[in-house]
Amino acid sequence: xAFCNSRHLLSSAVRGLxxxxxxxxxxxSWQRLPKFYSASTLSSSEPTGAPLSxxxxxxxxxxxxxxKLSPSKLVFGHTFTDHMVQIPWNATDGWLTPKILPYQNLSxxxxxxxxxxxxxxxxxxxxxxDSNGNIRLFRPDKNMARMNKTAARICLPxxxxxxxxxxxxxxxxxxxxxxPSERGYSLYIRPTLIGTQxxxxxxxxxxxxxxxxxxxxxxxxxTGFKAVKLEATDYAIRAWPKGVGxxxxxxxxxxxxxxxxxxxxxxxxxNLWLFGDEGYITEVGTMNMFLVxxxxxxxxxxxxxxxxxxxxxxxxxDSILALARERFDKDKWVISERKATIKEVADHASxxxxxxxxxxxxxxxxSPIKEISWRGQPIPIPLQxxxxxxxxxxxxxxxxxxxxxxxxxxxxxxxLE
Amino acid sequence: xAFCNSRHLLSSAVRGLxxxxxxxxxxxSWQRLPKFYSASTLSSSEPTGAPLSxxxxxxxxxxxxxxKLSPSKLVFGHTFTDHMVQIPWNATDGWLTPKILPYQNLSxxxxxxxxxxxxxxxxxxxxxxDSNGNIRLFRPDKNMARMNKTAARICLPxxxxxxxxxxxxxxxxxxxxxxPSERGYSLYIRPTLIGTQxxxxxxxxxxxxxxxxxxxxxxxxxTGFKAVKLEATDYAIRAWPKGVGxxxxxxxxxxxxxxxxxxxxxxxxxNLWLFGDEGYITEVGTMNMFLVxxxxxxxxxxxxxxxxxxxxxxxxxDSILALARERFDKDKWVISERKATIKEVADHASxxxxxxxxxxxxxxxxSPIKEISWRGQPIPIPLQxxxxxxxxxxxxxxxxxxxxxxxxxxxxxxxLE
Numbered sequence: 001x002a003f004c005n006s007r008h009l010l011s012s013a014v015r016g017l018x019x020x021x022x023x024x025x026x027x028x029s030w031q032r033l034p035k036f037y038s039a040s041t042l043s044s045s046e047p048t049g050a051p052l053s054x055x056x057x058x059x060x061x062x063x064x065x066x067x068k069l070s071p072s073k074l075v076f077g078h079t080f081t082d083h084m085v086q087i088p089w090n091a092t093d094g095w096l097t098p099k100i101l102p103y104q105n106l107s108x109x110x111x112x113x114x115x116x117x118x119x120x121x122x123x124x125x126x127x128x129x130d131s132n133g134n135i136r137l138f139r140p141d142k143n144m145a146r147m148n149k150t151a152a153r154i155c156l157p158x159x160x161x162x163x164x165x166x167x168x169x170x171x172x173x174x175x176x177x178x179x180p181s182e183r184g185y186s187l188y189i190r191p192t193l194i195g196t197q198x199x200x201x202x203x204x205x206x207x208x209x210x211x212x213x214x215x216x217x218x219x220x221x222x223t224g225f226k227a228v229k230l231e232a233t234d235y236a237i238r239a240w241p242k243g244v245g246x247x248x249x250x251x252x253x254x255x256x257x258x259x260x261x262x263x264x265x266x267x268x269x270x271n272l273w274l275f276g277d278e279g280y281i282t283e284v285g286t287m288n289m290f291l292v293x294x295x296x297x298x299x300x301x302x303x304x305x306x307x308x309x310x311x312x313x314x315x316x317x318d319s320i321l322a323l324a325r326e327r328f329d330k331d332k333w334v335i336s337e338r339k340a341t342i343k344e345v346a347d348h349a350s351x352x353x354x355x356x357x358x359x360x361x362x363x364x365x366x367s368p369i370k371e372i373s374w375r376g377q378p379i380p381i382p383l384q385x386x387x388x389x390x391x392x393x394x395x396x397x398x399x400x401x402x403x404x405x406x407x408x409x410x411x412x413x414x415x416l417e
Numbered sequence: 418x419a420f421c422n423s424r425h426l427l428s429s430a431v432r433g434l435x436x437x438x439x440x441x442x443x444x445x446s447w448q449r450l451p452k453f454y455s456a457s458t459l460s461s462s463e464p465t466g467a468p469l470s471x472x473x474x475x476x477x478x479x480x481x482x483x484x485k486l487s488p489s490k491l492v493f494g495h496t497f498t499d500h501m502v503q504i505p506w507n508a509t510d511g512w513l514t515p516k517i518l519p520y521q522n523l524s525x526x527x528x529x530x531x532x533x534x535x536x537x538x539x540x541x542x543x544x545x546x547d548s549n550g551n552i553r554l555f556r557p558d559k560n561m562a563r564m565n566k567t568a569a570r571i572c573l574p575x576x577x578x579x580x581x582x583x584x585x586x587x588x589x590x591x592x593x594x595x596x597p598s599e600r601g602y603s604l605y606i607r608p609t610l611i612g613t614q615x616x617x618x619x620x621x622x623x624x625x626x627x628x629x630x631x632x633x634x635x636x637x638x639x640t641g642f643k644a645v646k647l648e649a650t651d652y653a654i655r656a657w658p659k660g661v662g663x664x665x666x667x668x669x670x671x672x673x674x675x676x677x678x679x680x681x682x683x684x685x686x687x688n689l690w691l692f693g694d695e696g697y698i699t700e701v702g703t704m705n706m707f708l709v710x711x712x713x714x715x716x717x718x719x720x721x722x723x724x725x726x727x728x729x730x731x732x733x734x735d736s737i738l739a740l741a742r743e744r745f746d747k748d749k750w751v752i753s754e755r756k757a758t759i760k761e762v763a764d765h766a767s768x769x770x771x772x773x774x775x776x777x778x779x780x781x782x783x784s785p786i787k788e789i790s791w792r793g794q795p796i797p798i799p800l801q802x803x804x805x806x807x808x809x810x811x812x813x814x815x816x817x818x819x820x821x822x823x824x825x826x827x828x829x830x831x832x833l834e
Contacts, residue, residue: 077528077617084527106532107522110501110630111494115523115611117674118535118667154671155678190617194532195671200494200632202703204674213527215617217462238658244672250535251668254571254612255661257621261572286619287727 047285049094052087052159052210054166059174060104071180074218076363077188081175084166085212088196089157095210098167100174103213109198119195119205120250121150122364125315126217127187128414129179130406135172137189138404140165142315147191150247154161155204156193164191164210169416171212183405184219185271188363225389225397227370227381230272230284231263232342234375238273238283239310245282253286260285266299270359272342272372275310279342282310287359287367288317291340292392294353299334301390304360306337316360319412320396325397342374349379354391357381365400366393389417420752444517462749466511469504469576469627471583476591479519488597491635494605495781498592502584502629505613506574512627515584520630526615529632536612536622537667538567542732543634544589544604544833546596547823552589552833554606555821557582559732564608567664572621573610579731581608585629586833592631600822601636602667605673605780642806642814644787644798647689647701648680649759651792655690655700656727662699663726670703676776687776689759689789692727696759699727704776704784709809711770716751719809721777723754733777736829737813744816759791766796773807782817783810 063083069079080103087098113119123143128136142162150156168189172179179187191212195205237260238252239245245252256273263271270285281289291303302324305311323336334417348354359367368389372379384391403410430817442554456673479499497520504515530536545553561578568575585606589596596604608629612622653676655669656662662669673690680688687702698706708720719741722728741752765771776784785806789796802807820827 056430075616075618082529089782103527105524106527106707107524110520110523110609110628111497111607111632112530115537115609116539116607116667117670118537119671120532120535122533153675155674188617190528190533192527192532199492200605201492202670202674202677204678211527215528237657240654241659242654243657244651249668249672250533251666253534253619254536255666255668257572257619258570261621413587 008366049090049092050096052095052098052163054098054163054170057098057100057167057170059100059170060102061174064102066103068178068216071182071185071216071218072222074180074185074216075364076217077190078103078162079215081178081187081214081216083171083175084173084214085210087167087210088207089210091205095157095159096172100171106209106211108196108358111198111200112195113197113199113205114194116200117195118209119154119156119253120193121147121154121156121248122192122250123147123248124188125189125191126404127179127189127214128404128406129176129181129185130415132406133181134406135169135176135179136404136406137165137169137172137414137416139315139319139412140168140414141319142318143191146248146313146315147193150249151193153244153247154249154251156195156208159210163250164190165414168212171214173416175214178214178216180216180218183401184222186217186404188215188217190214217363220367225368225387225394227368227383227388228269229271229371229373230268230369231266232274232372232374233259233263233271234279235259237275240275241309243309245311246307246313248312252312256286266373268373270367274342274392278339279344280339281305281342282369283312284359284369287361287364288312288314289357290317290320290392291357292355292390293344293348294355299332300355301334301336302328303336303338303340305339308339314360314362316362316365316400319400320360320366323396323399324392326403342372345372346374349381354379354381356392358390358393360396366397368393432525466507466509467511467513469515469580471515471580471587474515474517474584474587476517476587477519481519483520484635485595486633488599488602488633488635491602491633491638493633493634494607496632498595498624498631498633500592501631502582502588502627503763504627506627507624517588523626523628525613527639528615528617530614530616530622531611532786533547533617534612534619535666535668536571536573536600536625537610538564538571538573538665539607539667540564540665541607542606542608543821544596544606544631545778545821545823546593546598546602547832549823550598551823552586552593552596553590553821553823554582554586554831554833556732556736556829557831559735560608560815563665563730563732564610567666568610569670570661570664571666572695573612573625576627581627582831588629588631590833595633597633600818601639603634603821605634607630607631625811637784642785642804642811644785644800644805645686646684646788646790647687647786648683648685649691649696649789649791650676650680650688651691651696652676654692656692658726660726663724663730665729669729673703683790685790687784691759695756697756698722698762700729701786702780703778703786704781705729705731706774707734707737707777707809708762708774709772709807710761710765711772712751716749717772718751718753719745720753720755720757722756725756731777731779733735733779733782735819736817737777737783740816741809742811747813760790762789763791765794766798771796771798773809775807775810777813783814785810
């Protein structure tokens with residue numbers, strides 16, 4: 001493959017580095033720089049071109065509004081609102097004027113690097129209507145920070161968090177009629193960033209498009225929780241140390257479907273990703289995984305995998321950990337970000353000390369689990385009597401929904417002016 | 418994320434499985450199937466819909482042919498021919514009529530799964546004009562087999578090899594004026610398969626587009642070989658056992674750019690991907706890696722990494738191994754597909770028994786290497802006096818070009834009728 005010219009390579013590397021000061025990859029690589037190459041040399045170049053700004057956003061309203069589906073007929077991610085955001089970027093000019101346009105197809109050269117080399121990343125976030133009819137976002141700063149970290153990892157341009165939240169807010173307000181008022185409904189917001197350079201050399205994209213589409217969604221459990229069965233996957237792995245499993249890249253998703261399908265073909269709703277000979281529990285399908293164990297001293301332990309680079313840094317994961325640390329009785333609970341193995345789960349099940357398990361993610365918030373199949377043997381997981389959920393998942397779903405719908409005041413809920 | 422309905426999941430899983438009988442992933446997972454689930458149940462469903470056929474291809478010629486660049490001005494992958502192939506697929510109808518159309522933008526819904534979840538894979542192959550003006554492909558069967566294996570891994574539809582080669586041949590013949598006649602020039606052919614389903618649930622695509630674009634390319638070394646310097650990368654890892662590093666997925670490329678950029682920013686043309694604490698040598702940038710060592714018994718060893726799932730199954734790699742096994746003196750040469758470590762390379766360099774190193778891939782065929790930087794220290798690699806290549810790379814480039822341009826008869830060179 002042809003190389004890009006080294007001037008660009010350097011400036012883009014620097015852009016990625018300086019835009020993502022918290023990147024583990026970059027920190028590690030800096031530590032390993034040969035002594036003759038100083039960090040100050042790298043940081044002397046800044047991103048070129050205009051920064052992203054919400055000041056001069058242009059709005060073209062649709063002349064043909066779509067007919068809205070009855071809320072009860074919504075299927076996740078199938079129905080989209082009337083408008084979208086498009087913000088082009090190129091290496092010379094930086095971020096161009098943000099545009100709100102009628103929802104429409106993208107017209108792209110078939111050589112664009114998004115089609116060949118997976119220069120693409122996204123976020124999943126939601127807007128909620130509170131009882132006063134106001135629109136609220138849930139922790140949008142977390143999504144923006146993660147999207148920038150992800151973009152920097154694949155040499156796509158980073159952007160100002162606040163400016164992009166303002167632009168998303170404009171879109172949400174314009175299409176606010178699309179957010180059903182009923183509790184449990186929300187507007188799923190999908191910011192997406194793709195590389196648009198139309199040439200086949202493998203290198204950092206010189207042009208990109210940041211866009212936002214929105215989809216009204218119904219409650220994940222319209223008739224109450226439904227606990228799921230998982231199949232533990234050890235014949236394929238999702239992510240590895242020094243890889244990109246902690247970034248919300250398109251690249252992490254397509255390869256994950258076949259193991260999910262194979263689990264589904266054997267009657268399991270999701271697969272559970274194990275890692276290594278030890279069988280470490282990492283993620284469940286596209287969600288983070290939580291377990292509750294009863295310890296010998298009588299305390300309960302809420303366990304989720306640590307942020308070691310192999311799991312997605314979920315916003316719901318972070319919210320559950322924060323709420324548990326703040327609100328659970330400290331005399332009775334230990335909150336652990338640590339590695340747990342499937343063997344440990346099986347042993348707890350045998351000993352009667354496996355209390356609960358659930359997935360956590362933006363779409364479902366929590367997804368209770370009632371069984372894990374491991375090497376053809378079921379590991380049963382308790383549920384509450386007469387319910388399809390354990391108590392922690394139920395409590396977390398309630399606490400988080402109260403914040404999302406503005407029923408309790410909380411800094412995580414951002415009211416759109 | 419919403420689940421697809423299980424009927425589809427099953428039929429797609431079966432489609433992926435039966436379409437890819439040689440898939441290691443599938444073989445391994447079959448071996449692990451619980452006993453109550455028999456292989457015959459899985460194989461009872463076949464891919465639905467019409468197979469890919471070249472019989473009724475439709476051709477719409479451009480009315481505005483592009484002006485051709487002077488061959489000396491060609492940059493890899495920047496210039497495209499007048500026409501392209503488009504073949505839509507959907508889960509209900511199967512493969513639709515192949516179309517040859519004027520090269521044009523794709524118009525796609527912004528919700529298409531190619532933009533979000535990297536449902537995309539590609540091939541890189543070349544057409545050559547021989548001295549009689551005929552067009553020749555090089556081992557197209559290998560590209561087709563690899564593309565089907567790759568597609569099956571991410572639940573994209575597979576296709577009949579021969580039909581697709583015929584369609585590609587039609588396109589190459591239509592745009593044959595774009596292939597420069599000069600030795601060293603060729604037509605780079607880029608078959609690409611993308612998922613086009615316009616919804617955000619993470620599942621197997623229900624629609625896809627297979628397309629082909631073509632780019633005339635000049636010689637990789639217009640003024641003779643240029644040996645490159647590599648930086649060994651141990652702070653990031655390209656692929657992992659049980660992962661997808663052996664498939665030609667877009668997903669393997671975007672995450673690989675930043676380490677290449679960092680190497681470039683320190684003056685190295687490419688990075689060398691190491692794996693694990695042992696520092697196993699896997700790939701160089703986007704090429705396979707070859708080493709030549711002198712053994713204690715006086716024999717030479719040609720070494721490349723084994724096909725263990727972490728390296729791409731390169732067509733050039735395979736060709737070099739086959740030619741070496743067939744044409745090298747067996748009393749003097751050992752041909753090894755085995756793991757070698759960077760430490761082993763450094764030790765051979767110190768001992769004076771490191772003979773040569775080069776990358777191998779479709780774009781450059783061979784890429785001689787003159788230095789590897791490992792932890793800030795250079796490992797020098799010999800070149801021939803007065804040349805920027807070692808003898809094996811030079812010999813292989815000559816043998817392969819003779820076959821590609823039809824100067825010697827060989828079954829690898831496929832003459833288009």
